[in-house]
Amino acid sequence: MVPQKDDFRIGALSRQSGVKIETIRYYERIGVMPPPPRSQSGYRLYDDSHLRRLSFIRRSRHLGFSLEEIRGLLVLVDGHAYSCAQVQALTQDHLETTRRKIADLQKLEGVLGDMVAQCDGGLVPDCPVIDILFDQKPGNQ
Amino acid sequence: MVPQKDDFRIGALSRQSGVKIETIRYYERIGVMPPPPRSQSGYRLYDDSHLRRLSFIRRSRHLGFSLEEIRGLLVLVDGHAYSCAQVQALTQDHLETTRRKIADLQKLEGVLGDMVAQCDGGLVPDCPVIDILFDQKPGNQ
DNA sequence: GTAAACCCTGTAGTAACTACAGACTCAAGA
DNA sequence: TCTTGAGTCTGTAGTTACTACAGGGTTTAC
Numbered sequence: 001m002v003p004q005k006d007d008f009r010i011g012a013l014s015r016q017s018g019v020k021i022e023t024i025r026y027y028e029r030i031g032v033m034p035p036p037p038r039s040q041s042g043y044r045l046y047d048d049s050h051l052r053r054l055s056f057i058r059r060s061r062h063l064g065f066s067l068e069e070i071r072g073l074l075v076l077v078d079g080h081a082y083s084c085a086q087v088q089a090l091t092q093d094h095l096e097t098t099r100r101k102i103a104d105l106q107k108l109e110g111v112l113g114d115m116v117a118q119c120d121g122g123l124v125p126d127c128p129v130i131d132i133l134f135d136q137k138p139g140n141q
Numbered sequence: 142m143v144p145q146k147d148d149f150r151i152g153a154l155s156r157q158s159g160v161k162i163e164t165i166r167y168y169e170r171i172g173v174m175p176p177p178p179r180s181q182s183g184y185r186l187y188d189d190s191h192l193r194r195l196s197f198i199r200r201s202r203h204l205g206f207s208l209e210e211i212r213g214l215l216v217l218v219d220g221h222a223y224s225c226a227q228v229q230a231l232t233q234d235h236l237e238t239t240r241r242k243i244a245d246l247q248k249l250e251g252v253l254g255d256m257v258a259q260c261d262g263g264l265v266p267d268c269p270v271i272d273i274l275f276d277q278k279p280g281n282q
Numbered sequence: 283g284t285a286a287a288c289c290c291t292g293t294a295g296t297a298a299c300t301a302c303a304g305a306c307t308c309a310a311g312a
Numbered sequence: 313t314c315t316t317g318a319g320t321c322t323g324t325a326g327t328t329a330c331t332a333c334a335g336g337g338t339t340t341a342c
Contacts, residue, residue, distance in 0.1 A: 041338050043289060056274045064249050077271060084268040088260035091270050095253040098246055105243045108205050112236040119229035127225040129232050130218060133197045182307050184320060
């Protein structure tokens, strides 16, 4: 492929996409980014389609999709065979996972909040938080 | 140390604590669990103090404390030099981190929910979720 | 021409585990 | 007592998603 005016190297792609150079190379290695053409000196040459794909990956990562989930989405898109139903199902799954994580964290928050509330912040080596973690609740002694 | 009646081996500790054998050995390797005495044949021998410490670690992990945070707590406890104020501060930090995670996930939930809501689940290769991820919002074309 | 920035591949590290492999030990049953 | 399977050991490597070099080649700006 002859270098084109709109080709850019990995540093430029990194700056434009907000994804680190090393991460871009990692994505290529694990296959979610296609290997781009190279210059005579071996430099990777990217065009706008790569930038769009990388931005897709980045947005999806920011939304908490795992790389494997992103790979699944990209397989659908690359094959031009996806249906809106398929994508919706994947996204719905992810949404439900997110909700479960929130619920788990909220339980945690509750427990932690209770623990902290039992602390009077004194200067003595005696603390209800430690007791709880050592399962030495006042009722257990 | 002469084997004592209340000594038990790693499998028993694993069953009693709910922490896997390999994880126990990992905790020892990274220093949050002390190396226990050994039998003549080289088997690790644990007593109730180890079980208590491991349960502390497990509870803290379940509460989302990182191993490094747990290490910090254990340093305080081991030195018998902690104050309730120190522990409270660490726990409060952790509580605030948990709250931030919840907030982040709730934002995510909102975005994902909006995305899914735009899907009519059709059978055609045309999906607002994909468009959004490719930054091809209707208003961007 | 020079020096710094850029890029390459390969390797290894992070956090918190997890899973072998190969070899030794123990315990239960015959 | 012998046998066999379970238990344990150390060492190594893998998981996920990056991240950070090292050493060497290339490009760019002054």
